[in-house]
Amino acid sequence: MSLNRPVPTGRRAVIITILLSLFVAGLGHIYIGRLPRALIWFGGILVVSVVVSQGDASLLQSASLGAALSVAAAIDAMILLRFK
Numbered sequence: 455m456s457l458n459r460p461v462p463t464g465r466r467a468v469i470i471t472i473l474l475s476l477f478v479a480g481l482g483h484i485y486i487g488r489l490p491r492a493l494i495w496f497g498g499i500l501v502v503s504v505v506v507s508q509g510d511a512s513l514l515q516s517a518s519l520g521a522a523l524s525v526a527a528a529i530d531a532m533i534l535l536r537f538k
Contacts, residue, residue, distance in 0.1 A: 461487050461535070471535050475528035482531035491534070495527045 462470070462485065475482030479499045483492035502523060506516045 471531045472528045475531045476524050479524045479527035486535050
């Protein structure tokens, strides 16, 4: 699915993509025009948040898991952008 605009390229685009994905998983994917994949990442974060909040995980464990997923989303978006 495309957002009907050219895909950003270059080093600046990679940096913006990574920062957006680190801020909220899926934002970097939206920036590069991959809406379905963005929804999967964002939905995944929501599901993990609900599951973790139901258990007895500490705040540090929950934050660590969220950070790990955001880093994974940033790496995924960067790979999509660099090898497109």
